[in-house]
Every structure is written in structure tokens, then in C-alpha cells.
Amino acid sequence: MQDLGISILFKGVNFQRLLLGLWVTLRIALITIGISTALGLLFGLLMMSRSRAARGFCRVWLEIVRFMPQLVLLYLVYFGFARLFGWNLEGETSAILVFSFWGTAEMGDLFRGALTSIPRHQRESAAALGLTKAQINRYILLPQTARRLLPQAINLSTRIIKTTALVKMINVTEVLKVGQQIIGQFYREPSVAFWVYATVFLMYFLICWPISLLAGRLETRWSAG
Amino acid sequence: MMEPILRVKDIHKAFDGSGVLKGVSLDIHEGEVVVIIGPSGCGKSTLLRCINGLERVDQGEIWLRDQLISGLKDMHLVRQKIGMVFQSYDLFPHMKVMDNLLLGPMKALRKPREAVEAEAMEMLRRVGLAEKAQALPRTLSGGQKQRVALVRAMLMHPELLLLDEITAALDPEMVSEVLNVVIDLAEQGMTMAIVTHEMRFAEAVADRVLFMEQGVIAEEGAPASFFREPKTERARQFLQSFTYASTRKKAQETQAADVGLA
Numbered sequence: 209m210q211d212l213g214i215s216i217l218f219k220g221v222n223f224q225r226l227l228l229g230l231w232v233t234l235r236i237a238l239i240t241i242g243i244s245t246a247l248g249l250l251f252g253l254l255m256m257s258r259s260r261a262a263r264g265f266c267r268v269w270l271e272i273v274r275f276m277p278q279l280v281l282l283y284l285v286y287f288g289f290a291r292l293f294g295w296n297l298e299g300e301t302s303a304i305l306v307f308s309f310w311g312t313a314e315m316g317d318l319f320r321g322a323l324t325s326i327p328r329h330q331r332e333s334a335a336a337l338g339l340t341k342a343q344i345n346r347y348i349l350l351p352q353t354a355r356r357l358l359p360q361a362i363n364l365s366t367r368i369i370k371t372t373a374l375v376k377m378i379n380v381t382e383v384l385k386v387g388q389q390i391i392g393q394f395y396r397e398p399s400v401a402f403w404v405y406a407t408v409f410l411m412y413f414l415i416c417w418p419i420s421l422l423a424g425r426l427e428t429r430w431s432a433g
Numbered sequence: 434m435m436e437p438i439l440r441v442k443d444i445h446k447a448f449d450g451s452g453v454l455k456g457v458s459l460d461i462h463e464g465e466v467v468v469i470i471g472p473s474g475c476g477k478s479t480l481l482r483c484i485n486g487l488e489r490v491d492q493g494e495i496w497l498r499d500q501l502i503s504g505l506k507d508m509h510l511v512r513q514k515i516g517m518v519f520q521s522y523d524l525f526p527h528m529k530v531m532d533n534l535l536l537g538p539m540k541a542l543r544k545p546r547e548a549v550e551a552e553a554m555e556m557l558r559r560v561g562l563a564e565k566a567q568a569l570p571r572t573l574s575g576g577q578k579q580r581v582a583l584v585r586a587m588l589m590h591p592e593l594l595l596l597d598e599i600t601a602a603l604d605p606e607m608v609s610e611v612l613n614v615v616i617d618l619a620e621q622g623m624t625m626a627i628v629t630h631e632m633r634f635a636e637a638v639a640d641r642v643l644f645m646e647q648g649v650i651a652e653e654g655a656p657a658s659f660f661r662e663p664k665t666e667r668a669r670q671f672l673q674s675f676t677y678a679s680t681r682k683k684a685q686e687t688q689a690a691d692v693g694l695a
Contacts, residue, residue, distance in 0.1 A: 332487055333523035333582075337537035337589060338513030347536060351527050430527075 213399030217407060222390055226404075229386030230411050236300060236382070237369040240307040244368070245361065247308070248315025255320045266316065273313040279374050281306045286378040299380035307368060314364055322356035323349070355430040362423035366416040373412075383408055436498065437462045438593055438624055439484065444493030444503070446479055453479045455648035456493070461593065464622045468635040468656070471645035472671060477628045480645070481595045484626070485517045497592070513541050516591035520598045522578035524570035530557070530581055531566045537589050549588065556584045560614050576607030583614050587623075594618070596627045600634075612638075632675050636660050644668045 217223055255266045286302040289295045297305070326349060334348045376385040387404040394400045437460035446454040453476045461467055469477045482488040484495060486508040495503040502511045524533050531553060538549040557563045560580045570578055579599055586594060596615065600608045612634045619625065619638050629635055635642060635656065642659045644652040644667075652665045663669045 327521070327523070329519055329521050329523040330525065333517075333519055334525070334536075335487065335509065336485060336512055336517040336519075337585070338509050338511075338541035339537065340509050340541075343540050347540065348525055352525075355527060 212397050213403045216394050216400050217403055225386050229383035232382040233372045236303050236372050239304050240311055240368050241365050243308040244311025244315045247312040249319055251312050251316025252319030270313045273310045278371055282378050299378045303375040311368055318360045319357055322353045326352050359423040359427040362419055366419050369416055440496040442494045444490045446491055452648055463624055466619045466625045466638055466640045468627045468639035469643045475645040476648045477645050478597050481597050481628055485515055485595055514592045516586035516589055517595040518582045518586050518599050520601045522582050524578050526570050529567050534585050534588055575603045576610045579611045580614055594623055594625045598628050
């Protein structure tokens with residue numbers, strides 16, 4: 209019986225369809241991670257800015273992102289904005305928008321944390337060697353910030369990848385949605401649901417696990433001074 | 434008498450309205466080793482930090498030879514001539530020992546790598562750390578790190594070296610390996626201003642001792658006379674705090690003497 213379920217996975221173009229769905233998932237995740245990293249660095253600098261207004265703005269943004277479920281934000285942008293402003297955003301665009309809104313704030317906060325965790329004496333002893341501000345940033349602060357930031361940024365990336373599963377709720381045909389289509393198509397075979405979901409699970413696992421291993425290894429290698 | 438290397442003229446410094454330095458003046462001559470002691474919070478570390486421009490003075494002037502350096506914009510050029518080593522041995526953790534040493538001479542002074550590298554090796558060898566050149570700082574003990582930090586400062590060939598409680602964070606058994614390096618430097622004629630709590634080291638290395646208290650220099654003198662007969666009551670009390678008189682033992686001694694007499 210179960211053999212039937214698993215064989216459906218490889219029937220026709222079913223597996224290719226799943227892979228294609230996975231590619232949609234990854235595309236959303238990768239673009240989001242790219243935007244979040246670039247804007248996150250700016251966001252982090254803004255968080256440390258002297259302007260109270262800028263810091264307040266970041267604070268509010270970060271709080272919204274932390275308290276608002278991603279799914280609600282997705283609905284708000286995909287359905288809400290479409291009605292309210294007459295925007296006709298595609299599901300994938302809405303998803304990238306919402307996830308980048310979230311990723312930027314989180315990445316910015318990680319960047320700020322990494323930079324401010326470098327002891328003040330690092331800057332001072334570099335200054336005592338007669339280095340200019342730019343040289344101190346380049347040779348002392350940036351490399352150490354990168355080492356502190358990278359493992360955490362990678363962890364955030366895996367969280368972003370996982371969260372993309374939500375986009376099926378706004379009609380994006382990513383891997384989970386494809387899986388459900390296959391299940392619907394072969395509903396007569398009861399075990400198919402198990403095999404499809406197990407496959408989707410395995411796909412997420414195979415993508416996120418190595419990334420998370422990498423983060424762990426970087427962390428031990430670069431930890432402590 | 435020769436012109437002093439460093440001239441500090443009546444400097445004042447306050448943090449959040451409370452005065453830390455309240456009019457400190459000081460000359461340091463070439464080859465001189467000045468040791469600054471005093472209770473914590475007396476302003477001795479702040480004095481060093483002001484000389485190196487890490488803190489801005491509120492009032493007064495600091496001159497390095499014929500250049501006014503207090504309030505200067507291009508402080509990094511001055512810092513190339515005034516070295517400083519801190520309490521918390523701040524090696525750069527992401528760089529090997531040798532790269533820590535090369536950074537200043539190569540980036541700030543723009544010297545070629547080969548020349549500095551040879552000199553760095555020679556100095557490492559002199560402080561007994563030649564085999565650590567390619568090690569990462571986290572594999573070193575506190576005493577080793579601080580010796581590397583001293584070499585790093587010396588490779589800039591500073592005219593003046595400031596040492597800010599460089600053994601305060603070390604385990605006791607590592608203190609002497611670091612201080613011996615400093616005594617070596619003094620014997621080679623390095624001009625230094627040293628803040629320390631190690632009184633026997635202070636006595637051994639100093640040409641002149643400054644005793645600071647509440648933001649001013651309360652007493653100054655040659656180490657021999659200062660440590661034996663401090664002139665001020667405050668200095669006497671401060672030095673007293675480093676000796677541990679046991680009243681119990683004294684009582685026993687008196688008793689024994691009494692018995693002997695009887």
C-alpha cells in the first residue's frame with residue numbers, strides 16, 4: 209500500500225514539479241536574504257545614529273516586526289494593500305516585500321549587536337598605534353564585527369527559508385503548495401499525503417541543515433579572543 | 434637642562450561635572466621613567482589618557498617637544514610618537530601575534546613588511562616569545578599577551594611610552610615576567626610614564642615618583658626618599674595600605690619580650 213504512495217512521487221513530472229516549487233521557495237528566500245543584508249547594514253547604522261528620531265523610527269519598526277505574525281503581514285500587504293490602494297501585487301512580490309521588511313530589522317539589530325559587543329579597548333589600542341579612524345574600522349572593527357555577525361546572520365537566513373512556507377497562503381505556488389496539489393490529484397491513495405509532506409520536510413531539512421552546521425562551525429572557530 | 438619631551442601644563446578634566454584632574458602639571462625628560470601612584474579614582478589613568486588624546490582636556494595644555502598636542506585634530510599622528518599599553522592586554526583577537534605587531538608599523542608608518550618583520554622577530558625573541566609569532570592571541574597566557582602588547586607598542590619606536598596598570602589584570606605569578614620587560618626597556622633608555630600598583634616595581638624602575646590624590650599631584654620625589662620617608666600624611670597612609678601588620682603577631686612578640694625580661 210505504502211509503495212503506491214511513494215511511487216506517485218516519481219510518477220510523471222511530479223518530482224520535477226516539487227523541485228520547481230522548491231526553486232520558487234529558494235528564489236523568494238534568496239532575494240529576501242540579499243535585500244535584508246544590504247538594508248540591514250544601513251538599518252544597523254541608523255539604530256546607532258545620534259538622531260533620536262532615527263533611533264525611534266528603528267525601534268518602532270523592530271517592534272512591529274517582532275510582534276506581528278508574518279502571516280498577518282502577508283495578508284495585510286497582499287489582500288489589504290490591493291484593496292486599499294488598488295495595488296495589484298503578485299504573491300511573490302508581496303512575500304519578498306514582507307519578508308524583507310522583517311529581515312532588514314532583524315539583520316540590522318544583529319549588526320548593531322555585533323558592532324557594539326566589540327570592547328571599547330579594541331578601538332583604543334588600535335588608536336594608540338597611530339592608526340586613523342578609517343584604518344581602525346577597516347582592520348580592527350569590521351573584521352571582528354563580521355566574525356560576530358556571520359553565524360547569527362546565517363541562522364536568520366535559515367529562519368527566513370523556513371518562513372517562506374507561509375507564502376502558499378497568498379497563492380504562491382511554492383514547494384508546499386505543489387505538494388498539496390499532488391495530494392489533491394491523487395487523493396485516492398491515502399498514503400500519498402505522508403510521502404509528499406515527508407519529501408517536502410526532507411527538502412527543507414537538506415537545505416537548512418548544512419547552513420546551520422556551517423554557522424555552528426564558524427561560531428566555534430571564531431568565538432573567544 | 435635639556436628641554437623636556439613632554440610638558441603638561443595645569444590640565445583639568447571633569448566627567449559629568451565631577452573633576453577628575455584638577456590642575457596637573459608635569460614635565461618628562463628624555464630617558465626618564467616617571468611612575469605615578471595613588472588610590473583608585475585619583476586621576477592617574479585619566480592623566481595618561483589625556484596625554485594620549487583618548488580624553489580631551491577641559492583646560493590646560495599638553496606639549497610634545499615643541500608641538501601643542503592637546504585638542505589637536507590629527508591625533509593619530511601624535512599617537513605614532515606616544516605609545517600606550519593598557520590593563521586589559523588588547524591584542525587584536527582576529528590576527529596572529531605577528532600580524533598584531535606589523536599592523537602599526539606597516540599601516541600607520543608605511544614601513545615595508547620585511548624590515549618590520551625582522552625587527553619584530555628580534556624583539557619577540559628578546560621577550561621570550563619567538564615561537565609564538567604565528568599563534569593566535571587566545572592561545573596565549575595573560576602575561577604572554579601583555580609582553581606582546583609591549584613589543585607591539587615598541588615597534589612604533591615611540592618617543593614616550595605610557596603604561597596604564599599593565600599588570601593589574603594578571604595572575605600574580607605572571608606579573609614579574611611582564612615587569613622585567615619594562616625594566617629592560619628602562620635600562621635601554623626608553624622614556625616612560627607608568628601607572629602601577631606594584632610598589633616594589635615602582636621603586637625599582639622609577640627615576641621619579643608622583644603621588645596623586647583627588648586629581649592633583651600631592652607629592653613627588655625620588656623613589657628612595659619617597660618610599661622610605663614620604664613627606665605628606667596622605668602618601669604615608671597610602672603606602673601603609675600595602676603592608677600587612679599583624680597585631681596578633683606583634684602582641685605575641687611583646688609577650689615573648691616580657692617573658693624574656695622576667
